Amino acid sequence: MKTLVLKNVLPAAIVALAVSGAFATTSMQRAPEKSTVAFKWGYLPNANGTCSTTQVSCSDIQKDQLCRVGDTSGAIAYDRDSQNNCVQPLYRLINGQ
Structure with missing residues (x-):
């Protein structure tokens, strides 16, 4: 049973982690720049x-x-x-x- 869960759930968890990492990276690139008010x-x-x-x-x-x-x-x-x-x-x- 444990091997069946690992074989089915682990790849889905890795894909979900990769997708969330991609979204986080993209949103960080689009973050507005802070104004340089002096x-x-x-x-x-x-x-x-x-x-x-x-x-x-x-x-x-x-x-x-x-x-x-x-x-x-x-x-x-x-x-x-x-x-x-x-x-x-x-x-x-x-x-x-």
């Missing part, structure tokens, strides 16, 4: 060139529009260096990217 806090420059404590959500990925306080108008937000100087303008987050 969220970064932007800071507003003071009159002396240092950065203020006001934070604006920006991106450091280069785009057409700079990051500003009010979406398309207002002061430009900058990245700050280790000496708290506003040196590099940042870019606007568009649709969360």
Whole structure:
């Protein structure tokens, strides 16, 4: 009885395992790529060139529009260096990217 079960069930189990492995591999290949959003806090420059404590959500990925306080108008937000100087303008987050 045991040999009969092994002869009939084992090949079916192997085929089922192979088919499920093929589906898993295909679904992994079609998985959407993760967005490479580079969220970064932007800071507003003071009159002396240092950065203020006001934070604006920006991106450091280069785009057409700079990051500003009010979406398309207002002061430009900058990245700050280790000496708290506003040196590099940042870019606007568009649709969360």
